[in-house]
Amino acid sequence: MECYCNVALPVPLRTTFTYAVPEQLCAEVQPGSRVLVPFRKKTMVGVVVEITGTVPQGTQIRGIQKVLDVVPALTPKLLELGHWIANYYLAPIGEVFRAMLPPVTDISRKRVMVLTEAGRALAEKLKLGTTLTDLASAEVDFLQRVLGNKRGLTFGTGGKVGIAAESLQKLQKRGYLEIRDTVQGRKRKMQRVVAWKGNSGTEEKNDGKEQRNGHGSNEQNGGVNPPLHGAKLREKEERIRGLLETERGPLAMPQLLKLAQVSRALIERMLRDGLLESWEEGIDPVEDPFDSGYTPPAHMLNETQESAFKAIRARFELAAFGVQLLHGVTGSGKTEVYLRSVQDTLARGKTAIILVPEIALTLWVGRQCRAWFGARFEGVAVLHSALSDVERAREWWRVRNGEARVVVGTRSAIFAPLDNLGLVIVDEEQESSYKQEETPRYHGRDVAIVRAKLENALALLGSATPSLETYHHAMNGKYELLTMASRVENRNLAAVEIVDMRTDFQQTQKVNPISQTLHVGITECLEFHTQALVLINRRGYSWSVLCRSCGASVQCENCSISMTYHKSRNRLECHYCGSIKAVPKVCPKCDSKYVHFFGEGSEHLEERLRKEFPGTRIARLDRDTARTKQQYQETLGAFASGALDILVGTQMLAKGHDFQRVTLVGVVYADSALSLPDFRAAERTFQLLTQVAGRAGRGELPGRVLIQTYYPEHYAVQDAVRQDYVSFYEREVHFRRMMMYPPFTSLANVIVRDTNLEKAIRWSRKLSEYFAPQDGKSARILGPASAPLARLKKEHRYQFLLKSPKKSALTKILSGTLAFCEANEIPQTAVLVDMDPLTLL
Numbered sequence: 146m147e148c149y150c151n152v153a154l155p156v157p158l159r160t161t162f163t164y165a166v167p168e169q170l171c172a173e174v175q176p177g178s179r180v181l182v183p184f185r186k187k188t189m190v191g192v193v194v195e196i197t198g199t200v201p202q203g204t205q206i207r208g209i210q211k212v213l214d215v216v217p218a219l220t221p222k223l224l225e226l227g228h229w230i231a232n233y234y235l236a237p238i239g240e241v242f243r244a245m246l247p248p249v250t251d252i253s254r255k256r257v258m259v260l261t262e263a264g265r266a267l268a269e270k271l272k273l274g275t276t277l278t279d280l281a282s283a284e285v286d287f288l289q290r291v292l293g294n295k296r297g298l299t300f301g302t303g304g305k306v307g308i309a310a311e312s313l314q315k316l317q318k319r320g321y322l323e324i325r326d327t328v329q330g331r332k333r334k335m336q337r338v339v340a341w342k343g344n345s346g347t348e349e350k351n352d353g354k355e356q357r358n359g360h361g362s363n364e365q366n367g368g369v370n371p372p373l374h375g376a377k378l379r380e381k382e383e384r385i386r387g388l389l390e391t392e393r394g395p396l397a398m399p400q401l402l403k404l405a406q407v408s409r410a411l412i413e414r415m416l417r418d419g420l421l422e423s424w425e426e427g428i429d430p431v432e433d434p435f436d437s438g439y440t441p442p443a444h445m446l447n448e449t450q451e452s453a454f455k456a457i458r459a460r461f462e463l464a465a466f467g468v469q470l471l472h473g474v475t476g477s478g479k480t481e482v483y484l485r486s487v488q489d490t491l492a493r494g495k496t497a498i499i500l501v502p503e504i505a506l507t508l509w510v511g512r513q514c515r516a517w518f519g520a521r522f523e524g525v526a527v528l529h530s531a532l533s534d535v536e537r538a539r540e541w542w543r544v545r546n547g548e549a550r551v552v553v554g555t556r557s558a559i560f561a562p563l564d565n566l567g568l569v570i571v572d573e574e575q576e577s578s579y580k581q582e583e584t585p586r587y588h589g590r591d592v593a594i595v596r597a598k599l600e601n602a603l604a605l606l607g608s609a610t611p612s613l614e615t616y617h618h619a620m621n622g623k624y625e626l627l628t629m630a631s632r633v634e635n636r637n638l639a640a641v642e643i644v645d646m647r648t649d650f651q652q653t654q655k656v657n658p659i660s661q662t663l664h665v666g667i668t669e670c671l672e673f674h675t676q677a678l679v680l681i682n683r684r685g686y687s688w689s690v691l692c693r694s695c696g697a698s699v700q701c702e703n704c705s706i707s708m709t710y711h712k713s714r715n716r717l718e719c720h721y722c723g724s725i726k727a728v729p730k731v732c733p734k735c736d737s738k739y740v741h742f743f744g745e746g747s748e749h750l751e752e753r754l755r756k757e758f759p760g761t762r763i764a765r766l767d768r769d770t771a772r773t774k775q776q777y778q779e780t781l782g783a784f785a786s787g788a789l790d791i792l793v794g795t796q797m798l799a800k801g802h803d804f805q806r807v808t809l810v811g812v813v814y815a816d817s818a819l820s821l822p823d824f825r826a827a828e829r830t831f832q833l834l835t836q837v838a839g840r841a842g843r844g845e846l847p848g849r850v851l852i853q854t855y856y857p858e859h860y861a862v863q864d865a866v867r868q869d870y871v872s873f874y875e876r877e878v879h880f881r882r883m884m885m886y887p888p889f890t891s892l893a894n895v896i897v898r899d900t901n902l903e904k905a906i907r908w909s910r911k912l913s914e915y916f917a918p919q920d921g922k923s924a925r926i927l928g929p930a931s932a933p934l935a936r937l938k939k940e941h942r943y944q945f946l947l948k949s950p951k952k953s954a955l956t957k958i959l960s961g962t963l964a965f966c967e968a969n970e971i972p973q974t975a976v977l978v979d980m981d982p983l984t985l986l
């Protein structure tokens with residue numbers, strides 16, 4: 146008998162769809178399975194939400210084509226979580242599942258043999274020469290072979306494995322071997338890795354060089370001036386040797402070329418001459434190149450850390466849901482506490498997720514996790530959006546198959562399909578990157594708490610500057626507060642000083658984002674061979690292009706925002722929609738020649754620093770220079786290894802990194818966010834300044850932070866200077882209470898949008914017929930008003946703001962909104978609902 150199932154599809158519709166399941170597939174289909182189904186004229190991948198016996202009347206029911214998973218992709222708990230998200234954030238269930246699942250890729254699954262823990266232990270022992278076993282020598286050899294295949298031994302054609310079937314069964318029965326499906330990328334990308342091979346003594350080396358110069362015809366400026374050429378070569382070779390032998394170890398070819406700044410021809414020649422050696426290696430996306438040989442510093446927890454950890458462990462003992470806030474100043478050693486907690490979780494047979502706010506941090510934390518847990522449990526997975534689809538799917542299935550028990554990742558890693566979850570850590574819980582700004586508009590931290598609740602697990606939120614909401618919950622007892630008020634080894638917090646830019650201008654009569662104080666500070670850094678970080682809030686060269694004659698600024702054609710000048714690319718860019726424009730020579734409005742570039746961004750600042758500090762090793766880190774994970778990692782790696790003196794960049798620099806030799810942090814335009822029409826402006830400024838101040842003086846050297854500002858009186862700046870979170874919290878919470886903002890009220894932002902202005906107006910008027918009568922009852926409803934960003938990506942935008950002390954009241958009104966839209970033919974795509982918005986722009 147055939148059966149039926151309801152399937153959620155990734156379409157912007159709030160319903161599920163019923164399909165018939167052919168009899169032979171009935172046993173395979175389960176809630177959570179992904180299935181291939183016909184939808185309109187296409188074939189789509191959906192998720193089975195439930196199996197139903199009842200046949201819907203009237204409509205013609207189509208059949209599913211294929212069941213994609215043997216094991217359902219989504220666990221029952223994750224299905225439940227998906228439903229919660231769909232309800233709370235008013236997102237179509239199919240789109241929620243799409244966000245939760247790995248991309249559907251062209252991945253093939255292979256049957257492989259892997260060792261169990263017992264099998265691995267035995268194989269390791271046998272390797273050391275133990276002979277105390279009743280296994281035949283062929284079986285012993287076979288175990289060794291499996292041990293040597295990290296990803297499992299693949300079955301050959303016809304299922305051959307090079308061992309008798311009985312032996313295979315025997316090993317399985319004894320619990321040494323397991324057979325399972327693994328996901329593998331179709332092709333493993335290969336890359337060439339180069340290592341230093343020399344050396345023969347110095348003399349021989351010199352001989353070698355002479356000889357090489359003799360037939361150096363394929364070198365760039367081949368042999369024009371042999372002696373000079375020779376000297377240059379020696380220097381380059383030296384650089385390559387330094388990199389490969391001492392600084393980094395073996396490097397992939399592209400990385401080597403970039404870091405050493407040499408030609409490929411030179412490397413090839415050094416290879417031929419036997420100074421270097423190279424081989425092909427599979428690119429393993431999740432292993433980072435600094436991984437090998439990395440041993441984490443094994444610290445004893447200090448007293449402060451110990452008492453925080455004890456409180457966490459005490460919570461584990463309860464084996465019940467709970468939320469703890471670990472409020473620890475920057476450099477108090479939170480990571481160490483996280484890792485111990487994960488260790489404890491694993492020891493209890495449970496699994497853990499660590500969420501970090503950005504991709505770069507997954508690498509740092511992932512590396513530490515692998516060093517701590519990788520060997521023993523064979524299982525740390527890293528999940529983030531910069532992985533390719535295949536890589537992500539592979540990691541995801543590793544988790545689903547129970548091969549990884551610790552997951553490190555960004556926002557969406559909260560959906561990692563771990564069984565038996567015991568702990569979810571959200572590092573830097575206040576970060577706005579946890580909020581997804583597209584459907585489903587969920588907040589990763591809040592979902593983490595809900596997931597922990599569903600799984601009876603502990604949610605551990607960590608921060609030096611908790612969000613107002615979180616700290617408020619800690620104050621009223623909803624969360625348990627753990628405080629670490631001092632830095633490890635009693636290191637001092639950096640000394641923070643304000644540089645009043647008004648005074649600087651009076652003294653110098655020049656507008657220079659690098660104040661005299663900052664200039665002197667950097668000079669001192671360079672003298673003492675320590676490092677400086679310079680933070681600026683904007684990328685690009687100039688924030689906007691203004692006409693001095695008529696005052697017009699160049700606006701984006703799609704958005705109501707001015708365009709940013711990028712000098713190296715010689716064009717204007719919109720940071721909201723990505724559109725570009727040529728740099729105008731004359732004013733587009735009045736034709737005057739007085740086009741003026743206004744407001745300096747990171748690109749400009751880098752240029753200034755290079756001018757003011759010639760010969761210094763400077764790099765810039767922002768979204769323009771760090772487009773890929775590799776670039777990002779390389780720059781951070783170079784800075785961490787001391788190959789750079791100054792690193793300039795946007796808030797990417799402020800977060801989490803642990804640089805030991807930074808003694809100076811300069812913040813340029815520290816207050817630029819304060820003028821934004823946003824109730825979180827002060828909170829953001831305080832957080833940013835405190836975070837960035839936390840980057841200085843982390844090692845043994847004391848740190849100094851210079852905050853350049855035009856508003857030194859503002860409490861966000863003042864409290865950041867004192868690094869006094871509690872004082873800031875008290876002032877800010879007072880303001881929020883007065884103004885009825887979160888955490889004292891819940892907010893929802895409803896945006897009505899369309900490329901056609903008339904339609905946008907018509908629909909927002911229509912919608913206000915629904916909202917207006919409800920205003921003042923269980924919620925305040927403001928609007929429709931033109932949104933602060935009145936136009937974005939070609940769409941005109943109107944806004945309603947809903948405020949209520951009760952979340953449930955908002956949810957009720959909002960679900961009514963959707964029904965109202967449907968009844969009044971307002972397209973679902975025109976109405977955007979943002980529950981708990983982070984920004985109202």
Ligand code: ADP
Pocket residue numbers: 442444445446447450473474475476477478479480481633634801803839843
């Ligand atoms: P946070 O995340 O709180 O800013 P980190 O976890 O990055 O701080 O730790 C800061 C530094 O202190 C790291 O270099 C870490 O290795 C070191 N550290 C952590 N715990 C200890 C300890 N008990 N003793 C000495 N150093 C420690």
Ligand code: ZN
Pocket residue numbers: 692693694695696697732733734735736737
């Ligand atoms: Zn003009």
Ligand code: ZN
Pocket residue numbers: 701702703704719720721722723724938
């Ligand atoms: Zn734009």
